[in-house]
Amino acid sequence: MTKTSIALGALAFALFASPAAAQSAKRAMTPQDLITLKRVGAPAVSPDGKWVVWQQTDTDPASYKRSTGLWRVAAKGGSPERIADLADAGENSPAFSPDGTRLYFLSDKAGKDQIWTLDLSAPGAAPVQASDFKTDVAGFLLSPNGQRVLVWGDVGRDCPTLGCDKSGDTSQPGPGSGRHFKDGAGFVRHWDQWETPGNYSRGFAFSLGADGKVVGEAIASLDGPEGKLTGDTPTKPSGGAEELAWAADSNSVFFVARQADRSEPLSTDTNIWHAMLDGKPPHSPTLANKGSDTLPAPSPDGKWLAWAAMARAGYEADRLVVQVMNLETHEKRALTANWDRSVGSIAWTPDSKALIVTAEDVLDNPVFRIDLASGTPTRLKLAPKGLSEGHLVNVTPLKDGSLVFTRDAIANPAEVYVAAPGKPARALSHANDATFAAFNPVTSTRFSFAGANGDTVWGQIHKPAGAAGKLPVLLFVHGGPQGTYNDGWSFRWNPRTFAAQGYAVLSVDFHGSTGYGQAFTDAIRSDWGGKPLEDLQKGLAAAVAKDPALDGDRACALGASYGGYMMNWIEGKWADRFKCLVQHDGVFDARAMAYETEELWFDEWEHGGHPYYEAPDAFEKWNPVNHVDKWKTPMLVITSEKDFRIPYTQGLAAFTALQRRQVPSELLVFPDENHWVLKAKNSLQWHQTVMSWLDRWLRPAK
Numbered sequence: 001m002t003k004t005s006i007a008l009g010a011l012a013f014a015l016f017a018s019p020a021a022a023q024s025a026k027r028a029m030t031p032q033d034l035i036t037l038k039r040v041g042a043p044a045v046s047p048d049g050k051w052v053v054w055q056q057t058d059t060d061p062a063s064y065k066r067s068t069g070l071w072r073v074a075a076k077g078g079s080p081e082r083i084a085d086l087a088d089a090g091e092n093s094p095a096f097s098p099d100g101t102r103l104y105f106l107s108d109k110a111g112k113d114q115i116w117t118l119d120l121s122a123p124g125a126a127p128v129q130a131s132d133f134k135t136d137v138a139g140f141l142l143s144p145n146g147q148r149v150l151v152w153g154d155v156g157r158d159c160p161t162l163g164c165d166k167s168g169d170t171s172q173p174g175p176g177s178g179r180h181f182k183d184g185a186g187f188v189r190h191w192d193q194w195e196t197p198g199n200y201s202r203g204f205a206f207s208l209g210a211d212g213k214v215v216g217e218a219i220a221s222l223d224g225p226e227g228k229l230t231g232d233t234p235t236k237p238s239g240g241a242e243e244l245a246w247a248a249d250s251n252s253v254f255f256v257a258r259q260a261d262r263s264e265p266l267s268t269d270t271n272i273w274h275a276m277l278d279g280k281p282p283h284s285p286t287l288a289n290k291g292s293d294t295l296p297a298p299s300p301d302g303k304w305l306a307w308a309a310m311a312r313a314g315y316e317a318d319r320l321v322v323q324v325m326n327l328e329t330h331e332k333r334a335l336t337a338n339w340d341r342s343v344g345s346i347a348w349t350p351d352s353k354a355l356i357v358t359a360e361d362v363l364d365n366p367v368f369r370i371d372l373a374s375g376t377p378t379r380l381k382l383a384p385k386g387l388s389e390g391h392l393v394n395v396t397p398l399k400d401g402s403l404v405f406t407r408d409a410i411a412n413p414a415e416v417y418v419a420a421p422g423k424p425a426r427a428l429s430h431a432n433d434a435t436f437a438a439f440n441p442v443t444s445t446r447f448s449f450a451g452a453n454g455d456t457v458w459g460q461i462h463k464p465a466g467a468a469g470k471l472p473v474l475l476f477v478h479g480g481p482q483g484t485y486n487d488g489w490s491f492r493w494n495p496r497t498f499a500a501q502g503y504a505v506l507s508v509d510f511h512g513s514t515g516y517g518q519a520f521t522d523a524i525r526s527d528w529g530g531k532p533l534e535d536l537q538k539g540l541a542a543a544v545a546k547d548p549a550l551d552g553d554r555a556c557a558l559g560a561s562y563g564g565y566m567m568n569w570i571e572g573k574w575a576d577r578f579k580c581l582v583q584h585d586g587v588f589d590a591r592a593m594a595y596e597t598e599e600l601w602f603d604e605w606e607h608g609g610h611p612y613y614e615a616p617d618a619f620e621k622w623n624p625v626n627h628v629d630k631w632k633t634p635m636l637v638i639t640s641e642k643d644f645r646i647p648y649t650q651g652l653a654a655f656t657a658l659q660r661r662q663v664p665s666e667l668l669v670f671p672d673e674n675h676w677v678l679k680a681k682n683s684l685q686w687h688q689t690v691m692s693w694l695d696r697w698l699r700p701a702k
Helices: 019-023 031-036 495-499 518-522 531-546 562-573 590-596 600-606 616-620 624-630 648-660 680-698
Strands: 011-015 039-045 051-059 066-074 081-083 091-096 102-107 114-119 139-142 148-156 199-208 214-221 244-246 253-257 271-275 293-298 304-309 321-326 332-334 343-348 354-359 367-371 377-379 391-397 403-409 412-419 442-450 456-464 471-477 504-509 550-560 580-584 635-640 665-670
Touching: 031 495, 031 680, 039 091, 039 391, 039 403, 039 412, 051 091, 051 412, 066 091, 091 139, 102 139, 139 244, 148 214, 148 244, 199 253, 244 293, 253 293, 271 293, 293 343, 304 343, 321 343, 343 391, 354 391, 442 495, 442 531, 456 495, 456 531, 471 531, 471 562, 471 680, 495 504, 504 531, 504 550, 531 550, 531 562, 550 562, 550 680, 562 580, 562 624, 580 680, 590 600, 590 616, 590 624, 590 648, 624 648, 635 648, 635 680, 648 665, 665 680
Parallel strands: 471 504, 471 550, 550 580, 580 635, 635 665
Antiparallel strands: 011 442, 039 051, 051 066, 066 081, 091 102, 102 114, 139 148, 148 199, 199 214, 244 253, 253 271, 293 304, 304 321, 321 332, 343 354, 354 367, 367 377, 391 403, 403 412, 442 456, 456 504
16 A cells, blocks of 8 residues: 555545435434335336336334335336235345346245335236245246246255245254254354255256246256266355346356355355256356356356456455456457456346446445446446445446436435436435435545554544534444445444544544555554454544544543454553443354354464464464453453354353453343344344443543
């Protein structure tokens, strides 16, 4: 990174959901508001570009029950309408048929998730069930010619279709309830569930009838006969439809999978596979690369395959470089080898001459156009008039050059937008406009400063607009650690919600953060408690010096995952600075973590690439447990029993250390959450507990 002197006040803007919000400031946004906001999902666009449909999740403010439905609006604008509404059921994952006459979606109306279809050519038609598999459909993709459908879900490896009488589970032989994992099992548990040996997420191709329903037996399974490839597609825990794609001729499918064996917990080696649907095993053009290959995207003209690849094995946050392969000659090239950004999504323009990608860039997640011939990326200016670029995802290029996408920002959750070539984006959905019109505005200021090694480090300050007097400070520390607190919305760690309660919320994108080039991201490896802590210390000092409204003497720090680790590290290394800490799912003991976590590649890479027993000093150098004798800052510890990434025993151990040292502390344990707190009532309890803790130390009763 370029060394620079402190440069503060780079950009400031008000967080208004709409002009109406500025004119109608009435009350502070609350955690209850956050939890019950409408959640807009990825849009589907009709082939003629005239209609846009999206999934929307609503939360009942009394029961907190969540339900999903589909909404449609004309691409030229208008009032959205609810469509394909099935009583006492949810609808999600919309997709138009290639001829635009049908809308397909998933619903649990039949008691399990199945494909349904709505005939758009027949006014007043009701949705009908299009599939009836023995197991849940996790997702589907329609073929370009509309004659086939690809579906996937969890089934036994020897099952010839989507759903068999036996799941394939070999871990419970009986007669007791014990799980028995044999030598070489690989993952025993992953993310938030115990593994089911013999059962995988698998894809199958089926034919569609004239009535839009699935007909006959499976044409083929993607993974082919047993023995060639055994693994999950999409990959677990977070893979989705972006990891599968039909070829342009509808006769084959590209998909992502990683071999499931004893090495899987150590491997990031996902590959692009090509299945011809002829019953033969799939083949892979990416086996030579031992890093991750993902996001397969065949061109509409059938000539090219694009995908994103990481070069380094075992590193889950390496730079994702766009690769392209000529499908006739099999010649490959790294299209964005000279671009120091990591792509997050790939889509082709309809003419197959360029790629539309997203990538983090400083504090935004903008859209770029990459010319196929030259590989040159051009950042597109898509920000709605008067607003920041924010976080743009779910991008669909249209034939007229327009782009449909969702945009969110710290100011507001996702809404659907359309942008004509060379023009600012305009909103198509307005799911939360009326709600935000009732909230007091919050302001956000971006700033930069000279951090560790003199490198430029960026941060943001969020505070209630027009606040009088000094504000207590909350230092948010992001997880990852290769992540960012960019200008994006979060339903978990939401700066606006905390700022609305009368706090100044500060975030710093320390060394290790993404969106600043790969060298900056790599800088945290083997240095968890080094440069990142220095950046946080300098960032807090710079923010207090910049903004006189920040009361640096009244500050608490909060973080989850790596941010939770940093809370434990601060306890022993910066304990005098804060009135309190909030530690969520943070590593307390690096030695225990090395043997308890499930994705071993992450923990070993971050500490130099070796298991603990080969290089214990690399782990112990930054191990919070070694500094418990200095702990004295009051801490709230939060953990969840279904978190297998950083097991809840790490949180229990931290709380025990605090109690043993008689440091004021509290423990909040969720028995039904994973690494994140996702359920509505649990989220409300999380917010109430955290804010009560902050108020206790930053705004004590007089």
